[in-house]
Amino acid sequence: MKLTDTIADQGTGxxxxxxxxxxxxxxTYECGDPxxxxxxxxxxxxxxxxxxxxxxxxxxxxxxxxxxxxxxxxLGGEARFLVHGVGLSIASxxxxxxxxxxxxxxxxxxxxxxxxSEHLAYTMVDDEPLGTMLPPPRTRxxxxxxCERIAFLQRRYPVPFLLEHIVRFLPEYPGEYxxxxxxxxxxxxxxxxxxxxxxxxxxxxxxxxxxxxxxxxELDLAAxxxxxxxxxxxYQGYRVDVHTQRSRESTIALAASxxxxxxxxxxxxxxxxxxxxxRLGHDAICGELxxxxxxxxxxxxx
Amino acid sequence: xxxxxxxxxxxxxxxxNRTISAPDDPHLQAVARSPELRLLRDIAVWWRELAVxxxxxxTTRLLRQYGTFHALVESFYCEVKVSPYMERAGEQFLDWLxxxxxxxxxxxxxxxxxxxxxxxxxxxxxxxxxxxxPDDLFACLKSGSPLLPPDPxxxxxxxxxxQIPDLVRCDRISLRS
Numbered sequence: 101m102k103l104t105d106t107i108a109d110q111g112t113g114x115x116x117x118x119x120x121x122x123x124x125x126x127x128t129y130e131c132g133d134p135x136x137x138x139x140x141x142x143x144x145x146x147x148x149x150x151x152x153x154x155x156x157x158x159x160x161x162x163x164x165x166x167x168x169x170x171x172x173x174x175l176g177g178e179a180r181f182l183v184h185g186v187g188l189s190i191a192s193x194x195x196x197x198x199x200x201x202x203x204x205x206x207x208x209x210x211x212x213x214x215x216x217s218e219h220l221a222y223t224m225v226d227d228e229p230l231g232t233m234l235p236p237p238r239t240r241x242x243x244x245x246x247c248e249r250i251a252f253l254q255r256r257y258p259v260p261f262l263l264e265h266i267v268r269f270l271p272e273y274p275g276e277y278x279x280x281x282x283x284x285x286x287x288x289x290x291x292x293x294x295x296x297x298x299x300x301x302x303x304x305x306x307x308x309x310x311x312x313x314x315x316x317x318e319l320d321l322a323a324x325x326x327x328x329x330x331x332x333x334x335y336q337g338y339r340v341d342v343h344t345q346r347s348r349e350s351t352i353a354l355a356a357s358x359x360x361x362x363x364x365x366x367x368x369x370x371x372x373x374x375x376x377x378x379r380l381g382h383d384a385i386c387g388e389l390x391x392x393x394x395x396x397x398x399x400x401x402x
Numbered sequence: 403x404x405x406x407x408x409x410x411x412x413x414x415x416x417x418x419n420r421t422i423s424a425p426d427d428p429h430l431q432a433v434a435r436s437p438e439l440r441l442l443r444d445i446a447v448w449w450r451e452l453a454v455x456x457x458x459x460x461t462t463r464l465l466r467q468y469g470t471f472h473a474l475v476e477s478f479y480c481e482v483k484v485s486p487y488m489e490r491a492g493e494q495f496l497d498w499l500x501x502x503x504x505x506x507x508x509x510x511x512x513x514x515x516x517x518x519x520x521x522x523x524x525x526x527x528x529x530x531x532x533x534x535x536p537d538d539l540f541a542c543l544k545s546g547s548p549l550l551p552p553d554p555x556x557x558x559x560x561x562x563x564x565q566i567p568d569l570v571r572c573d574r575i576s577l578r579s
Contacts, residue, residue, distance in 0.1 A: 157487035187486060193407035225414040228483045231446035234413060241406050269438040273409070273429055336441050375452065 122397045123327075123359070126182050126369040127389055128343075130154070131168035133374075136382050137175075143389040146180050146214060147172075148369050151203040152187040162199045164206050172211060182326070182367065183207055183216035184295075190249050190263075191222040191236035201256075208257055216253075217262035217295050217326065220246075220283075233266050238275030238282040243289075250290040262325050264295035267303045267341040280318035293325035296362070298355045299332060299341065302348075306339045312354070321362040327355050329392065330371040344376035346388045356396055368396055417443055418480045447476045450484055450491060457492020461499065461511050463543040468507075474499070493518065505533055506552075516562040520569055527563035536560055536572060 124145035129137060130153040141147075154168040172179070187200045207213065221233035236242040253261045263286060265279065277285060283294060296319075304310035329352065331345030347355075347370065359365055370388055372380060412430050415421045416439060425431060433439055454475055455462050465471035478484065478498055485491050496518070499511035509532045516528035532539075533552040542549050559573045 152486065155487075157485055157490035162487070193410050222410060223486070225410045228414065229486050230414060230417060231449060231479060231484060231486070232417070232442050234410075234417075237406070237409060239406070245406065269442055270413075271429065271432045271436050271438070336437075336444065338438075338441055340445065342445075 123365050124367040125389060125393050125397055126326075126367050127385070128369070128371045128373075130374040131165070131171050133377060134171065136377065136385065137171065139382055139386050140389060141175065141179075143386060143393070146182045146367060146369075147175075148182045148184050148371065149207075149211075150184050150186055151200065151207050152185065153374070155203050162203060164203060164210075169210065177212075179212070180214050181207075181211050182369065183213050184264075184369075185216065185218040186233075187223060188218045189221070189223045190218050191220065191234075191242065191246060192224055193222075193245070194224075194226050196249060197224065204257070213257075213259055215260040215262060215293070215325065216257060217264055217293075219266050220263045220286075221266045234270070235266055235268055237273035238277040238279070239273075240276055242275075243277070243282065243285055246286060247289045250286065250292050254290065254292070260293055260325065262293040262295045264297055264328065265300060266297075267300045268308065269338070278315075278318060280315050284318070284320045284323075287320060287323035292323075293364075294319075294323045295326045295328055296324045296358060297328040297330075297341075298351050298358065299328065299330040299343075299347070302351055302354065303332070303339045303341055316358065316361070321358070322364055324358070324362040325364060325366050327358060327362075327365055327368045328371055329355055329368060343371045343373045344379065346380070346384055347392070352392070352395060359396060368392060417446070419443070420480065443476075443479075447472070447479050450479050450495075451475045453488040453491040454478075454495045457489060458496055458511070458514055460540065460543055461496065461507070461514055463546075464507065464510055464549075467543070467546075467549060506539075506549075509533070509536075510539070513560060513562070517569065520562050520564055523564075525564060527561060527565065530560045530562070532558040532560060534558070535574075 125143070126146035126148050127140055127144050129140065129147045129149060149172065154165055154172070155162050156165045172181070183204070185200060185204070187197050189197050204216070219233055221235055223230055223233050236246070250261060265283065286292065287294060301310070301312045301315070305312050329347045330343040331347050331351065332340055332342050333344055334340070355368065370392055372385065377385070412425055413433065416430070416434055421434065425434065451472065462471060465474055478495055482494055482498055484494060493515065496511045496515035499507055500515065502508045502511065509530055512530045516530065520528070534550060535553060536558055538550050555577055557575045557577055559575060561571045561573070562569055
């Protein structure tokens with residue numbers, strides 16, 4: 101088991117020292133596939149889990165799935181987890197999900213979590229699930245609301261909190277900040293970190309003509325703690341953020357370029373959907389992890 | 403209500419195809435016209451199809467035979483507060499179809515839902531009326547062969563309960579006086 105590395109005491113954000121060794125490698129595990137777990141565990145430093153994926157709806161409310169939790173706790177004391185949420189809906193004007201907070205409380209009580217993160221998005225409106233994620237408009241009102249909620253999460257949980265920008269499809273709301281300005285304001289005001297999803301950037305670039313280099317030039321890259329890599333597909337002529345493939349070489353090259361410029365990246369995570377495993381196959385997932393470690397995660401300080 | 407809350411409600415209604423009149427706001431008008439709105443809805447519906455397909459096997463097969471699966475899941479997504487949890491979404495879909503105007507769709511959805519409830523420990527007894535022999539229906543759905551027509555002479559009453567061996571019993575009642 102390689103889920104131990106030298107990063108047990110790491111933090112995120114500007115207070116942490118500049119990276120002096122290679123970032124850790126992580127990958128998604130959504131439980132229910134012990135053979136896959138057996139193969140990926142020796143290849144990674146952390147497992148990325150989503151409370152939404154390891155829980156179920158019961159008549160008493162949403163609860164962690166005990167069989168899935170047994171798989172994770174069964175990994176033993178050396179395993180460390182990155183918690184990456186979908187269902188918090190941090191940007192819902194009507195309030196974020198209390199169900200998700202209860203799940204998070206339970207996860208923190210039962211698993212060693214290095215940090216946790218959530219998408220900068222809302223997935224519900226007035227408690228109605230949207231079935232998709234939408235980004236908040238980049239306005240002062242949204243910024244103030246998000247900062248209060250990030251502060252709440254930072255008080256409640258003893259590990260760093262990170263936000264991830266999402267893929268955008270709908271026409272942009274005429275907000276008061278650029279994408280990078282908004283993220284910079286969030287990290288500056290709260291001290292939270294960022295997940296930079298390299299594949300999401302490529303989706304925006306391809307779908308919207310988003311200027312990735314300009315964005316990276318404006319973004320405070322010292323706030324970036326984690327990179328996400330994935331591969332996806334085209335659907336109705338758009339590149340969509342459905343994580344069903346290995347990373348393309350262009351994605352890996354962009355990640356390498358970001359790693360050269362982002363001094364506090366602590367982990368690179370390869371993400372894939374559980375539903376994609378039969379098509380991807382265990383060999384391809386393991387091959388991807390080995391490839392990423394080889395080409396991205398060498399010691400840049402050395 | 404804040405501007406943010408109002409904006410998010412508008413977007414929800416656009417996404418769920420509930421906006422009857424065009425919004426006044428130029429940005430919302432642009433969203434309403436954009437092909438990407440349809441794309442987002444299609445992706446959301448695709449995920450709901452995955453949930454329904456996995457949780458409501460027989461009803462899905464019937465709707466696919468009818469060629470109405472996609473359209474019904476889209477209506478379900480737009481009309482119902484669909485849970486992000488697959489098991490719950492499947493239950494909601496069956497509840498929603500339990501009142502469908504097509505009696506076969508309604509019977510099958512009620513049947514799958516009742517079996518699910520009883521398997522989860524529900525102590526109640528459920529009785530569902532069918533206009534044709536359910537055994538023949540399941541055989542057709544399993545093999546993909548054309549559905550047999552309603553049986554004009556008989557009504558089939560299917561009982562589902564934990565008290566029944568194998569959970570299910572079917573009684574046939576003549577409709578001839």
